[in-house]
Amino acid sequence: MNWITNYVRPTINSLFSRREVPENLWTKCPECGTMLFHRELSDNLNVCTNCDHHMHLTPRERFKHLFDGGVFTEVKVPQPVADPLQFRDQKRYPDRLKAAQKETGEKEAMLVVEGEIGRTPVVAAGQDFSFMAGSMGLYVGNAVVAAAERAVQLKRPLIMFSAAGGARMQEGILSLMQMPRTTVAVQMLKEAGLPYIVVLTHPTTGGVTASYAMLGDIHIAEPNALICFAGPRVIEQTIREKLPEGFQRAEYLLDHGMLDRVTHRKAIRDELMTVLRMLLGEPPAVKGDLPAPEPAAEPAAETPTPATEPEAAAETAETKTPEPPKADASEPVEPKK
Amino acid sequence: MTNYLEFEKPLAEIEGKAEELRALARSNKEMDVEKEASQLDKKAETLLKDLYKGLSAWQKCQVARHPDRPHCKDYIEQLFTEYTPLAGDRNFADDHAIMGGLARFNDRPVIVIGQEKGHDTKTRIERNFGMARPEGYRKTIRLMDLADRFGLPVVSLVDTPGAYPGKGAEERGQSEAIARTTEKSLALKVPVVSVIIGEGGSGGAVAFATANRVAMLEHSIYSVISPEGCASILWKDAEKMREAADALRLTAQDLLKLGVIDRIIGEPTGGAQRDGKAAVEAVGKAIEAMLKELARKKPEALVRDRRQKFLDMGTKGLAA
Ligand SMILES: [Zn+2]
Numbered sequence: 290m291n292w293i294t295n296y297v298r299p300t301i302n303s304l305f306s307r308r309e310v311p312e313n314l315w316t317k318c319p320e321c322g323t324m325l326f327h328r329e330l331s332d333n334l335n336v337c338t339n340c341d342h343h344m345h346l347t348p349r350e351r352f353k354h355l356f357d358g359g360v361f362t363e364v365k366v367p368q369p370v371a372d373p374l375q376f377r378d379q380k381r382y383p384d385r386l387k388a389a390q391k392e393t394g395e396k397e398a399m400l401v402v403e404g405e406i407g408r409t410p411v412v413a414a415g416q417d418f419s420f421m422a423g424s425m426g427l428y429v430g431n432a433v434v435a436a437a438e439r440a441v442q443l444k445r446p447l448i449m450f451s452a453a454g455g456a457r458m459q460e461g462i463l464s465l466m467q468m469p470r471t472t473v474a475v476q477m478l479k480e481a482g483l484p485y486i487v488v489l490t491h492p493t494t495g496g497v498t499a500s501y502a503m504l505g506d507i508h509i510a511e512p513n514a515l516i517c518f519a520g521p522r523v524i525e526q527t528i529r530e531k532l533p534e535g536f537q538r539a540e541y542l543l544d545h546g547m548l549d550r551v552t553h554r555k556a557i558r559d560e561l562m563t564v565l566r567m568l569l570g571e572p573p574a575v576k577g578d579l580p581a582p583e584p585a586a587e588p589a590a591e592t593p594t595p596a597t598e599p600e601a602a603a604e605t606a607e608t609k610t611p612e613p614p615k616a617d618a619s620e621p622v623e624p625k626k
Numbered sequence: 627m628t629n630y631l632e633f634e635k636p637l638a639e640i641e642g643k644a645e646e647l648r649a650l651a652r653s654n655k656e657m658d659v660e661k662e663a664s665q666l667d668k669k670a671e672t673l674l675k676d677l678y679k680g681l682s683a684w685q686k687c688q689v690a691r692h693p694d695r696p697h698c699k700d701y702i703e704q705l706f707t708e709y710t711p712l713a714g715d716r717n718f719a720d721d722h723a724i725m726g727g728l729a730r731f732n733d734r735p736v737i738v739i740g741q742e743k744g745h746d747t748k749t750r751i752e753r754n755f756g757m758a759r760p761e762g763y764r765k766t767i768r769l770m771d772l773a774d775r776f777g778l779p780v781v782s783l784v785d786t787p788g789a790y791p792g793k794g795a796e797e798r799g800q801s802e803a804i805a806r807t808t809e810k811s812l813a814l815k816v817p818v819v820s821v822i823i824g825e826g827g828s829g830g831a832v833a834f835a836t837a838n839r840v841a842m843l844e845h846s847i848y849s850v851i852s853p854e855g856c857a858s859i860l861w862k863d864a865e866k867m868r869e870a871a872d873a874l875r876l877t878a879q880d881l882l883k884l885g886v887i888d889r890i891i892g893e894p895t896g897g898a899q900r901d902g903k904a905a906v907e908a909v910g911k912a913i914e915a916m917l918k919e920l921a922r923k924k925p926e927a928l929v930r931d932r933r934q935k936f937l938d939m940g941t942k943g944l945a946a
Contacts, residue, residue, distance in 0.1 A: 373884070373943030374875045378860035427940045434937065456828075456850045458860060461874045462886050465850040466939035468829060469836040472808045473933045496850070498801035499789075499829045504809060518801040518829065519791030527791045537796060547799050 318342055334554045343491060343511050343554055347393070348400040348415025348450060355413065355558055358581030361404035364412065366397075366435045369427035374461050382459040389421045398423045398453075399432035403439065405582045407562035407574035411448055412440040418452040418492070425497050426457030430467035433501055437474035446484035446565050451502040455495025468500040475504045484568040488557060489516050489539070489548070507564060508548045509557065510539035516547070629899075631688045637677065640670045674896045681845065683871035687853055689845040690824045691787075694899035696906050698725050698740035698756075698783045701823065704903070705910045706731055706738055712769060714761075718798060721762030723754045723790070726769045731781060732914060737773040739766055739834070740783030743824070757790035758830060760803035766834070767803075767810045779817040779917055782834045787852065789830035804833045811836035812933055815925035819916040821891070821909055822846045822878075823898075838923075838932050839916040840886070842878035843905065844893040848886070849876035875944065885942055888916075 315324045320342035330337075334354055335344040353359040376382040390396065398420040403412045414436040416423045423429075433449075440447040456464040478485045487505030489498075491514035499518050510516060517537040525532055535541050539551045552560050562574040630638040644666035647659040681689065689695075702709050706729035713720040726739035741758060744750035773780045789800055811818060811833065820837040826848030835848075842848060851859075853871035858864040881887045891912045898905035920928065 369940060370943040373940060374873070375944060376873050378869070378873060430940065458851055458856055458874075460940075461850055462848060462876065462881060463884065463940040463943075465828065465832050466886060466936065468805075468832050469808050469812060469936040470939050472805065472812055472836075473937050476809065476812060476933070496829050499804040499833075500808065501805075503799075503802040503805040516801075517796055518789060518804065519796065523791045524793060524796065528793060532793065536793070545797050545799070547802060 316344075319344070336554050341512065341553070343513065345418055345491075346554070347395075347419060348417050349395070351415055351450060352400070352402055352404070352413065355406060355561075356402075356404035356581075357406065357408065357579040360581035361402040361413075364401040364403055364435055364439045366399070366401055366428065366432045369431055372459075373427065373463055374459070376459040376461065378459070385421065385459065393417065393420045395420055397428040397432070398425075398457075399429045401432050401436045401439070403443065403445070405579075406558060406565075407576060407579060408582070409562055409565050409569070409571065409574060410443070410445050411561075411565065412436055412443065412445050413448040413450070415450040416452040416490075416497070418454070418490075421457065422454030423452045423497075424454055424457040424464070425467050425471075426460040426464045427467065429453075429457070430470045433467075433471040434474045437477045440483055441477055441481045444481070444483065446486065446569070447478055448486045448488065448561060449501060449505070450488045450490055451493040451497055452490045453493055453495065453497040453502075455497065465496065468496050471501040472504065475501050479506075484565055486561060486564065488561075490514055492516070494518070494520055503547075506568070507550075509550045509552050509560065510542065510548050511554055511557070512539055512551055514539045516542050629692065629694055631685070631692065633685050633688070634677065637670055637673050640666050640673065644670065674900075678845075678896055682868065683847075683874070683877050684853060684868040686845050686877050687825075687847050687867075687871055689897045689899070690847045692824075692897065692899040693745070694902075695824055696898055696902040697745065698742040698785055698823070699745075700902060701783055701906055701909060702729065702738055702740070704906045705913070706736075707733075709738070712772075713765070715764035715768060717761070717764060719759075719761045721754075721759050721765055722752050723756050723758045723786070724762035724765055726765060728778075731779075731917070734779070734917075736779045736781050737769050738781045738783070739769055740823075741786040741830075741834070743785060754790055756786040756825075757788060758786065759790050759792065759795040760798040760800050763789075763800075763803035763807045763833060766807050770807075770810050770814055773816050774814050777816055779819070779920070780811075780814065780837075781913055781917075782818070782820045782837065784820055784822045784826050784831050784834045784848075785824035786827050786830045786834075787825055788827035804829050807833035808836050812936070813929065814932075815929055817917060817920035817923070817928060818932065819913060819920070821912065822848050822887075823909065827852065836932070836936065838920055838928060838935070839888050841889045841891055841909075841912045841916065842881065842887050843891050843898060843909065844878055845897050846878060847876045848878075848881055849874050880944070883944060884940075886939065 314327050316330055317324055318337040321340035323339040335346045352361050372382050395417055398417050399414055401414045414432060436447055485505050486507045487502055489502055489510040493502050493516050515537055521532050521537055542548045543551050559576050566574050644663045647663045651657045651659040709729040711727040723741055725742045729738045741756040742753050743756035744753035770780060818837040819839045820835040822842040824846050828850055853867040854864050856870040856874060857866040878890045882890055891908050894901035894904040
């Protein structure tokens with residue numbers, strides 16, 4: 290259906306894609322060393338079942354678990370000028386990009402989607418650390434702007450899942466310019482009176498932290514996520530001393546007043562629903578797994594519907610929702626001039 | 627005494643020889659060296675012109691960081707009258723890396739802000755080498771607010787290696803402070819003009835340059851990362867800073883092509899460090915011109931245009 294099918298199934302994605310992974314494959318938790326079956330790990334949102342260590346989760350995987358019935362629709366992100374600086378280090382930038390695309394099966398480092406969480410319609414953007422360290426360049430800038438514009442158009446909240454090593458160096462100054470640019474996007478949401486929730490995931494650093502990731506109405510972070518402007522190594526080199534344990538981790542930032550909450554990945558969905566519905570003046574949400582929204586939406590069921598077979602949910606999301614929640618939902622967003 | 631840069635060594639030799647000759651003549655009245663010495667002067671002059679005509683990106687980095695270049699303080703002292711520094715973020719501290727306050731520019735009251743690097747060991751430490759902490763950004767937000775409430779244009783002078791990477795700075799929310807500065811800057815209903823006078827280092831710089839008009843001195847630089855930092859990450863070798871400087875397109879000339887800045891301010895031959903007064907005057911003229919361009923714009927238009935300017939960033943590459 291789209292360009293993804295043109296690629297060989299990506300290695301990273303397939304790590305967690307149950308369809309393709311033989312049941313006997315396992316991952317070693319980098320934190321406690323426990324051997325975890327992929328199936329078990331994937332069902333647990335890539336959180337270690339032994340020590341609760343939060344491992345990397347791609348936006349696509351995250352969204353499958355986040356949205357009702359695992360169904361979401363991608364919002365089109367305008368393609369920016371390719372390789373604007375004709376950048377070359379040891380490799381050409383276009384080659385690095387192609388390699389990242391091949392490895393992840395994704396187009397770029399941010400995925401923008403729309404869907405419903407507990408029957409609450411939202412727009413969500415997820416930054417993909419596995420794609421060139423989630424770095425912010427023109428595409429990520431376009432994605433943030435497209436997400437904000439779509440949210441404003443549909444009058445929906447925007448949830449931003451941040452993850453970035455920093456700026457896309459290969460786009461030089463233009464990556465730096467995405468800081469004010471994405472800040473304009475956040476202002477659009479605020480002026481439209483729409484909630485903007487940031488979920489900071491490991492790691493969120495550099496220019497991303499110093500722009501849209503720190504301008505949320507509410508900041509929620511995943512446990513132990515590294516969140517900083519300057520990285521710990523740079524600081525240690527500057528001040529020539531060892532930093533304390535847990536420095537710049539989510540809990541540390543919570544203590545220092547930079548975050549509202551630190552929330553376990555498995556509790557984030559419910560928390561988002563609760564918070565959003567209060568901000569929007571909606572009645573309490575029906576929690577638990579809900580099936581995909583019907584085209585002509587029925588009122589939410591009074592009792593939680595049993596979990597959909599995740600296998601099927603994953604299928605639906607992968608093949609892109611056959612029935613988008615809104616008639617105009619798949620309309621491409623015009624790039625703002 | 628002139629502080630020569632590495633690539634100016636041939637120039638240093640010639641100027642040194644001329645100086646030696648003249649010193650010799652001073653101690654030996656019979657010697658007539660003037661003809662020879664002035665020939666050397668001429669040769670030096672030509673060489674200086676040639677050197678600065680074709681500066682590489684890395685050479686520009688060195689010029690931009692030259693300790694003898696006029697700094698924020700010099701510009702404020704020479705271009706503004708009644709400068710009244712306003713201190714503190716009303717929260718934690720006053721950041722001496724950031725100068726700022728009320729002043730008159732050609733008689734018109736403005737808010738002027740900028741990073742000051744210091745000019746000797748003592749003042750450099752005092753100024754933290756021009757690297758602001760969160761207090762500096764929060765002071766800037768406060769001054770911008772003041773400007774907004776009383777309809778005063780904001781003039782910012784950018785010269786920083788970047789925001790300070792320190793423990794306390796991180797604990798007190800360096801990222802949030804920078805993000806809020808950019809946000810505030812984008813919301814100002816008054817004209818905002820910025821001049822990059824030396825080093826425009828990363829997030830620490832862009833928060834000060836989210837302006838309606840951005841100008842750069844001819845040999846200043848503006849970049850997402852220092853060439854040394856970029857080299858050590860992408861080339862895994864900090865010594866590849868020359869290559870990194872080229873690749874990053876951090877010169878005023880490239881940035882004008884990319885539409886990131888609006889104008890280049892010419893520097894005296896041999897760079898601002900050789901004739902500070904001329905550089906300061908040129909910057910003054912540019913500020914005046916930029917403020918004039920914005921003088922008739924309505925508050926809403928100033929906000930709208932500034933936002934649009936940054937929304938459009940990156941729509942054209944170098945090839946365009
Ligand atoms: Zn574990």
